[in-house]
Amino acid sequence: MSTEVVATAAISAEQPQSPSAPTQQNTVTKVNLLGMSRPQLEQFFEDIGEKKFRAGQVMKWIHQFFVTDFAEMTNISGKLREKLEKLCEIKAPEVVHKNYSKDGTRKWVFRVGEGDGSLVETVLIPAEHRSGLRRTLCISSQVGCALDCSFCSTGKQGFQRDLTPDEIIGQLWVANYSYMEDVPVADRERSVTNVVMMGMGEPLLNYDAVLSSMRIMLDDFAYGMSKRRVTLSTSGVVPKIDQLVKDIDVALAISLHAPNDELRNELVPINKKYPLAQLIAACQRYIAKDGNESSRKHVTIEYVMLDGVNDHPEHAQQMIKLLKNLPSKINLIPFNPFPHAPYGRSSRNRILSFQKTLSDAGFVCTIRQTRGDDIDAACGQLVGQVADRTRRAEQWKKKVAQQNEIMRSQG
Structure with missing residues (x-):
């Protein structure tokens, strides 16, 4: 303002106006x-x-x-x-729905505008950690997403608009408050330990609002979070990764999902604009800047395991070659199907074999535990029930139906 x-x-x-003064707004x-x-x-x-x-x-x-x-x-x-x-x-976004999973995961649906299409979701995932209970909050940065990754339900909702800083930080505020609604003010404590900008939207395409929100997260007068515990996840907007280096020190995660350009062009279309060579180089620059900072010792690589698509042994070998000069930790994510998705989840044995290949090559490689899928809160399921404002979901369903018909006709 x-x-x-x-x-x-x-x-x-x-200075209130006199009753006899002309009426103004x-x-x-x-x-x-x-x-x-x-x-x-x-x-x-x-x-x-x-x-x-x-x-x-x-x-x-x-x-x-x-x-x-x-x-x-x-x-x-x-x-x-x-x-x-x-x-x-002091106003957080309106909570129109909340649900708590039996495994401790919490999900909120926020209304940030008019109509059913102006909804975003936030998910909190608790986990035991050697340092104590960890509560990680997955925060959305946009209403919908414009990138249309083929395996993500959020992308099928289309893109409506960017979230404002109060709508972004409001998700963190509500998640913390959910643990202390009945706690006296003097006894309240911040409960969320980690934040990942990994919900709806591409954070780097709403750069200014996301940057401002992360600065509040790190501020000792606000949430006082460690820079190691605030992570920004991107599908690979290369110029903004380079800008991020100059503006803030937080952990970086890359939604990779494919180890070669041909496959990644199909799964993550932004790869056509910023192919893997450019993306990996940007990640290397991100780590090289202030390389002694703990939040920049490595990049987290996110890789959704899609049955028969990106989970073959040769894909693991391609990953090893791609990441050999990039300090990284790899997080394998079992795919969580959504209605009309053309993919299935890789088998447990296939995921374990993929992990072993990467681990034997010297990478730290973990398998993400699926949490909150009983309340549609697992990765890739965000806003699965949101009204589609762009007909992208309708077109997607039609395309899948056509593909199924072709397969049936071919016997």
């Missing part, structure tokens, strides 16, 4: 403080005639004590609280 707009809002809030759009970084909040407070140190105080109330009522912010003067109440709000 500009200084002029803030100042005008402040004047109208502090008396509804002031409140400023949502939830998605503001500390520098933005500092500027906001200076613009309304307050000291900028108030930004840190308010950030702690919002992101560490999960307070949305200014009246509860006891270390702020009553006069300032009244001003903030008139000018501002």
